[in-house]
Amino acid sequence: MTLSGTPKRYGVVGNPIAQSRSPFIHLEFGRQTAIDLSYETILAPLDGFTRTVQEFFEHGGAGLNVTVPFKEQAFDLAHAHLSERARLAGAVNTLWMQDGQLHGCNTDGVGLLKDLERLGHPPTGKKILLVGAGGAAKGVVLPLMEAGCTLLRVANRTAERARDLRAHVAGQVPQLAPRFEAGSLDEAGGPWDIVINATSSSLGGTPPDLPRNLYAQEALAYDMVYAARPTAFLAQAREQGARHTADGLGMLVGQAAAAYRIWHGRMPDVEPVLEALRRELHYT
Ligand code: ATR
DSSP states (O other): OOOTTEEEEEEEEESSOOOOOOHHHHHHHHHHHHHEEEEEEEEEOOOOOHHHHHHHHHHHHEEEEEEEOOHHHHHHHHTTTBBBHHHHOOOOSSEEEETTEEEEEEEEEHHHHHHHTTOOOTTTTOEEEEOOHHHHHHHHHHHHHTTSSSEEOOOOEHHHHHHHHHHHHHOOOOGGGGGGGEGGGGOOOOOEEEEEEEESSSHTTTOOOOOOEEEEEEEEEESSSSSSSOOOOOOHHTTTTOOOOETTTTHHHHHHHHHHHHHHHHOOOOOHHHHHHHHHHTOO
16 A cells, blocks of 8 residues: 555556456455555557557556567666566566566466476476477576576577577577477477477467477476367367366466566465466366
């Protein structure tokens, strides 16, 4: 609460944004931790992200989540005060003001790690295939490596993009290079303990064109996208022998929890909010 009794103002900015579950999640976290807050969705014009962010903070905004397609622009805006994670990811999903300065962090990687742990598939000691080399993949490469996977391979439809991503990370953290591979989808090899889909293919309803025999025994197939029904990638994974599958709803709640901790200094409980969201999405 502010002195005047008005709840502090938070929000998420993107384009499109109407579908966002973040208001529900943050208001639930607020209830849980007895913090009074407001949280809104903000549609920024594709050419008006900077102006939208400036207006939000000029009008009393305290913290802002950033989603597609603005995470790279948020990184540029907060360039003077970036967390290590944001700097290495090249993307920002959490903004806040501190001493009159805009700060940025990326909590997507932490959200994924927490969810993999929750699912009983922590990355430590695992061989992981990361499919995709766009913004979503970039944000999770380093957290996965730092969590101690023995090998991480990025496979992308455009192989050059995967190799560029590897070169970028290896340039910044050279000691990771020996456990980091990159290439095309058909070079994906296997077997892998965890296969993570970070492509936008599920949004289009077609799975990435992956070779067979990717999955080790007890492997987990994880789609960063979430939906009421299994995504095209998860359906393909089941069909190709993945024993366990999960969508990205847990990652969504996990990244929100990490942002909440930055803003409010309290770590909320993810589980009840995740259950409520599942019910809302008509999950069983
Ligand atoms: P995002 O920020 O969501 O990662 P992006 O930067 O546009 O968005 O990246 C989209 C990713 O999904 C890329 O890795 C893209 O592959 P290309 O680099 O070859 O374009 C991948 N992608 C999208 N649709 C795909 C499909 N049908 N099959 C395989 N990969 C796909």
